[in-house]
Amino acid sequence: MGEFVAKYRDVHKSFGDVKVLRGIDLDISPSEKVALIGPSGSGKTTIIRMLMTLDTPTSGTIEVNGRNLWHMEKNNELLPANEKHLREVRGDIGMVFQHFNLFPHLTVLKNCMTAPINVRKESKETAKQRSIEMLEKVGLGDKLNHYPSQLSGGQKQRVAMARALVMRPKIMLFDEVTSALDPELVGEVLEVIRDLAEEGEMAMILVTHEMDFALDIADRVLFLNDGVIEAEGPPSEILKNPESKRLKDFLSRFTSS
Secondary structure, eight states: OTTOSEEEEEEEEEETTEEEEEEEEEEEOTTOEEEEEOSTTSSHHHHHHHHTTSSOOSEEEEEETTEESSEEEETTEEEEOOHHHHHHHGGGEEEEOTTOOOOTTSOHHHHHHHHHHHTSOOOHHHHHHHHHHHHHHTTOTTOTTOOGGGSOHHHHHHHHHHHHHTTOOSEEEEESTTTTSOHHHHHHHHHHHHHHHHHOOSEEEEEOSOHHHHHHHOSEEEEEETTEEEEEEOHIIIIISOOSHHHHHHHTTOTTO
């Protein structure tokens, strides 16, 4: 059961009359790095938001480490999951958002300490040591007592990564984490993600428009279009030798591809 860290089966998602996902089947292996590419509105972010329990599937099932995420078994019957079940199963998942979502009134260190203390019930000292370690890992060991307003966009995004890493996720989700950054700050954030990818332990799903980066770090690239996975394969195949016309048209917007 636990051979995949995440498993989607026939997952559909509609917002009102708008069908965003139309029958997604997807397996993510332990430590695999998967890049999701595709035009806006193709369903990329919805795929990872459902894994983080921020959006509910309309139908279909999602498993995390062999456990059903959105449903729980009771008397041999699948029932909608309650909040306790959702919290438990998503405990192995971390997510870094486009717009940082840091607490403005807390220092960098306290932003990272909050979840391990409140969610994992770790001692203050344990949470502090782990947070310092992760902030040093992302190159911000000298910013512990700064507030988010004192940081650049790239630094805020690195704090957001450290905050997610403190929770020791088995799978990390990145939602277009460079799209809100000034161009000169993109490199520093991608460098941290590249370092994490090279460590190899965590599975990663990256929604990205950085094609060269996807080519560099992904084990597999999925092209989403109109709510379905239209093409998938090794980065060199998908990004350098696209077969479908829609994929070719999409990649033609990125001159570096």
